Amino acid sequence: MHPLANTEWPHGAIRRLVPEDHALYREVRLRALATDPQVFGSTLERESALPDPHWRARLADPDFAIYGIFEGDAIVGMTGIAIRSDDPASANLWGSWLAPEARGRGLSRVMYRARLDWAVERGLARVTVSHRRSNVRSMQANQRFGFVLSHAAERTWPDGTVEDELFYALALNRPA
Numbered sequence: 001m002h003p004l005a006n007t008e009w010p011h012g013a014i015r016r017l018v019p020e021d022h023a024l025y026r027e028v029r030l031r032a033l034a035t036d037p038q039v040f041g042s043t044l045e046r047e048s049a050l051p052d053p054h055w056r057a058r059l060a061d062p063d064f065a066i067y068g069i070f071e072g073d074a075i076v077g078m079t080g081i082a083i084r085s086d087d088p089a090s091a092n093l094w095g096s097w098l099a100p101e102a103r104g105r106g107l108s109r110v111m112y113r114a115r116l117d118w119a120v121e122r123g124l125a126r127v128t129v130s131h132r133r134s135n136v137r138s139m140q141a142n143q144r145f146g147f148v149l150s151h152a153a154e155r156t157w158p159d160g161t162v163e164d165e166l167f168y169a170l171a172l173n174r175p176a
């Protein structure tokens, strides 16, 4: 197993955020939207206006699992998974973000592992993910876990540019 395919590593850890973490969740999500506005479907303008109950409710929703990535006491990233409202046997991966100084060290693997473990525990049939075509890191991160490209769709991103969004799925092995 890769040394980072775990929930803890030297000076760092990934853990699921709980409702009491709502301020921390808001902080890291807004930082993600401010730092990398070109890769997300939402915007800083929209989410910075959301009230405290929104952040707390998201963390309390049993159909969502949102994880914080920590280095020492500092939160340096987040990642999420949510049951799909159009297909309750599936969950969608969303919201992955690492602070620039935490990138390039293989942490995307622990982010995938945590969410896939949650999906398996929930007995889900498949997990989906998407990214902007030019987001090569995101593509390479999902390819490591065997996601299969399903389709592409043109999209206007919040920065105003038009580019394909690529969609992938991974079938999960379910116990017989």
Ligand SMILES: CC(C)(COP(=O)(O)OP(=O)(O)OC[C@H]1O[C@@H](n2cnc3c(N)ncnc32)[C@H](O)[C@@H]1OP(=O)(O)O)[C@@H](O)C(=O)NCCC(=O)NCCS
Pocket (backbone or CB within 6 Å): 036, 039, 040, 095, 096, 097, 098, 099, 102, 103, 104, 105, 106, 107, 108, 109, 130, 131, 132, 135, 136, 137, 138, 140, 141, 144
């Ligand atoms: C996406 C993100 C979470 C991935 O984390 P990361 O630390 O950069 O990724 P990793 O170091 O685990 O690398 C993931 C893969 O991309 C590759 N990679 C790393 N840097 C790269 C680069 N500059 N260009 C191309 N590929 C790169 C790695 O080799 C790795 O592939 P491998 O596992 O086959 O070796 C992080 O880059 C990020 O926060 N990006 C901005 C926000 C974002 O794009 N979120 C996703 C929206 S869909």
